[in-house]
Amino acid sequence: MSERINILKTYKIYIGGSFPRTESGRFYNPMNAKKESLGNICLSSRKDFRNAVVAARKAFGDWSDRTAFNRSQILYRMAEVLEGRREQFIAELMQQDSSRKDAEKEVNLSIDRLVYFAGWCDKYQQIFSSVNPVASSHFNFSALEPTGVVAIVANKDSSLLGLVSYMAPIIAGGNSCVILASENKPLCSISFAEVLNASDLPGGVVNILTGKKSELLSQIGSHMDVNAVCYTDGIKDELIQLKEASIDNLKRIKSYMYDLTTVEVENPYIINDFQEVKTTWHPIEVIGAAKASY
Amino acid sequence: MSKKKIETEKMNWEYAAAPESASHIQLKEKYDHFINGKFEKPSSGKYFDSINPATAKKIAAVAEGNSKDVDKAVKAARKAYDNVWSVMPASERAKYLFRIARLIQEKAREFAVIESLDGGKPIRESRDIDIPLAAAHFFYYAGWADKLDYAFPNRKPKSIGVAGQIIPWNFPLLMAAWKIAPALACGNTVVLKPAETTSLTAMKLAELIQESGLPDGVVNIVTGDGKVGAEIVSHDGIDKIAFTGSTDVGKLIQKTIAKTDKKVTLELGGKAANIVFEDAPLDQAVEGIVNGIYFNQGHVCCAGSRLFVQESIKDILIKKLQDRIETLIVGDPMDKNTDVGAINSKSQWETIQGYIELGKKEGLEIFQSSCKMPKDGYFIKPTLFTKVAQSSRLAKEEIFGPVLAVQTFRTVDEVIEKANNTPYGLSAGVWTDKGSKIFNLTSRLRAGIVWANTYNQFDPTSPFGGYKESGFGREGGLHGLSAYLKFD
Structure with missing residues (x-):
């Protein structure tokens, strides 16, 4: 009796809720420590990145208009779906050099992190907003609005947890995003796209590319329709490259060095970093009672 | 283009002139930099004219700064930060800021007159808006100095160090207050550069700061044009840049500091x-x-x-x-x-x-x-x-x-x-x-x-700042504090 032939998975990228291969037709072969190929992974092009930004921009309006409660439900749904696929992610992490114990821990943390940020969706506004006691007859309040389209350069050393830990606060806050997955450990990122796709998350809110930072970083920095970048690899030259490329549209560049295996990354200040403060004034009683009257 | 005459003209309801007197103000002929609590001559020995735009006549001469002056100012600010300001109990810092606020109120009329002479804005606006708001900003942030832990739950805020602050010419004293008050309240020291055409109220503020007894070097003011601003931005001893001005210059600043860890807030066009x-x-x-x-x-x-x-x-x-x-x-x-x-x-x-x-x-x-x-x-x-x-x-x-x-x-x-x-x-x-x-x-x-249903309202408690290419960071209110703090 011959053994059953396995079905091998073709890893794709995730743009606008669909799973295309890269438009460039290119691929690369990341290896694990045992020098086994992880597959013919899409080597995403600049054009793929542009397409992903278009999808993210299109999705932004609807996603940021959703109620906080609805966003919260969808993040929680992701955790539910991921929980049901634990074994798949553990296997992929082990294929990418994790021990079984570490792989289990990473999946557990990823699920818990989604739950954690699901809970923040309808709470951070109350922490960071204010009614401001101005010295004139106006009602004045400051509230948060999502910055817009955020590019996330996912942590290079972590296939799943790095991606989830920053994606969650960014979309919890109503942003849409384009994620460049870990270059050498890309498997979980694409499988995670399948989780997203099964979680009622509207297409385009999260887009995931695989490929090389060396090719895409300057494009991420300079793209005029990306409002912010989340960078977590702590490599000084890369951060400088991002900062220098981002000047033309004054992107918000945020760099984090959290230890993702601890709870220190679990805080609402990351959500806040990808928000803009909007302050609204309205007169009380007499409309147009401006002090500087002509 | 022709246009209908309107009634007020026919009736000749012209107002009689009601000029504010400038007799009570004290202006020196020449203003030096304010470094380490003292007025210091510019190392170039050069001065430039500050012009009254309503008459195109010179009002006073102002020191022309260069890299040496900036270096001196940054070093003074660093020394004051390390030895005095960052280690002073926050409640004491607050008292200095309250004092400065009060002094501005006491001298409000003089400031208003000089602001209008130097910048061209109507005296009614300097008197009713610019100067009272400047004092109000110091009052507001004074009170925050010893309450910062309440603004950022679970976070332990700390001062950053020396802030380089570059301000525009449209609200000279008010912008100085927007910058200096929160910076000092959060425990930082500053090097401020007023705009070239409107340095006089900043220098009057320097005199007032001297009078307040604020420790030497906590506030330093170097005057000059954009080159002096560039020196401040690129100086290694500066930990944080706060800039209000044009979007083009804001982008230039971003470029200059991209290779550094300097923090920055930009209020642009x-x-x-x-x-x-x-x-x-x-x-x-x-x-x-x-x-x-x-x-x-x-x-x-x-x-x-x-x-x-x-x-x-x-x-x-x-x-x-x-x-x-x-x-x-x-x-x-x-x-x-x-x-x-x-x-x-x-x-x-x-x-x-x-x-x-x-x-x-x-x-x-x-x-x-x-x-x-x-x-x-x-x-x-x-x-x-x-x-x-x-x-x-x-x-x-x-x-x-x-x-x-x-x-x-x-x-x-x-x-x-x-x-x-x-x-x-x-x-x-x-x-x-x-x-x-x-x-x-x-x-x-x-x-x-x-x-x-209103427009152009400002208040120290109300965060101000933009989306997109209008810059980032907020000034005013609780949200304005985080620009001058770092967190673990």
Whole structure:
């Protein structure tokens, strides 16, 4: 009796809720420590990145208009779906050099992190907003609005947890995003796209590319329709490259060095970093009672 | 362009001159840098003239800074940070700031007069807005100094170090207060550079700071042009940059510090949409439009320089607006009747004139007040362009002068689309009596400040700052603190 032939998975990228291969037709072969190929992974092009930004921009309006409660439900749904696929992610992490114990821990943390940020969706506004006691007859309040389209350069050393830990606060806050997955450990990122796709998350809110930072970083920095970048690899030259490329549209560049295996990354200040403060004034009683009257 | 004479002219209701006296102010002939608590001559030995833009005459000479002066100032600030200011109990820091606030109030009249002489803004504005708000900012942030832990739950805020602060010429003392007060409250020391054309109230503030007994080196002020600003930005001893000014310079600063770990907040340009719906209270809206664009000669980054009028009320609103503009008094900034003062400098006057010429060349319809104009100095009539296309440079670029570009719209979606179609995102205005419409607009306009049925209101408790290319970070309120703190 011959053994059953396995079905091998073709890893794709995730743009606008669909799973295309890269438009460039290119691929690369990341290896694990045992020098086994992880597959013919899409080597995403600049054009793929542009397409992903278009999808993210299109999705932004609807996603940021959703109620906080609805966003919260969808993040929680992701955790539910991921929980049901634990074994798949553990296997992929082990294929990418994790021990079984570490792989289990990473999946557990990823699920818990989604739950954690699901809970923040309808709470951070109350922490960071204010009614401001101005010295004139106006009602004045400051509230948060999502910055817009955020590019996330996912942590290079972590296939799943790095991606989830920053994606969650960014979309919890109503942003849409384009994620460049870990270059050498890309498997979980694409499988995670399948989780997203099964979680009622509207297409385009999260887009995931695989490929090389060396090719895409300057494009991420300079793209005029990306409002912010989340960078977590702590490599000084890369951060400088991002900062220098981002000047033309004054992107918000945020760099984090959290230890993702601890709870220190679990805080609402990351959500806040990808928000803009909007302050609204309205007169009380007499409309147009401006002090500087002509 | 011909235009109907309006009644006020026929009746000759002219105001008698009511000039504020400048007799009580004390101005030196020459101002040196303020470094380490002392007034220091510039190492170049050179001074430049500060001009009264209403007369084009020199008021005083101001020290021309260079890299040596900046270096001295940064070192003084560092020493004061390490040895005194960062280790002082926060409640004591607060008391110094309260003292400075009080002193500004005591000397408010002198500051107001000098502000108008040096910058050209009407005395009514310096007296009622700039100076009281500057004092209020010190009062507000003084109280925060020993309460910072409550502003950032679970976070342990710490001061950053030495802040380099570069401010513009449109609200000279007020911008100095916006920068210095929160920086000091959070435990930082500062090196401040006022704008070249408006250094005098900053130097008067230096005298006042000396009088307050603030420890030497906590506040240092170096005067000069953009080169001095560049020296501050690139100096290794600076931990944080706070800049208010043009978007171009803001981008240059970003570029300069990209390789460093310096923190930065930028308050940059704007091209705000002021939107009037057919159900707005029109007379109040007219006041708001005028206040939005002609306040401070239009030298306001959040000026309502794009007016969007719903088509159904276009004719009546423009007529009312023109009538109102006719009554504005342009002239001597020192006269208490003056509504629109002098353009801050000759070069800014030329820039604005350039835009007016451009508008005419583009074939836009122009309306200018027929008011009397002073013979000397730099003045521009309140100007209104109608039939402006979205693609016109007058609708896209920040003019920073009393020039309003009027466009029309039919639907809510159309006006939101047009209003947001700009790289800027500092402020916006909405005029309607319908509450749900206000909230729809205020939540969909991509701007950091939205004034609904009012315009150009400012307060120390109210965060100010922009989206997109209008910069990042907020000044004012609790949100303004995080610009001057770091967290573990």
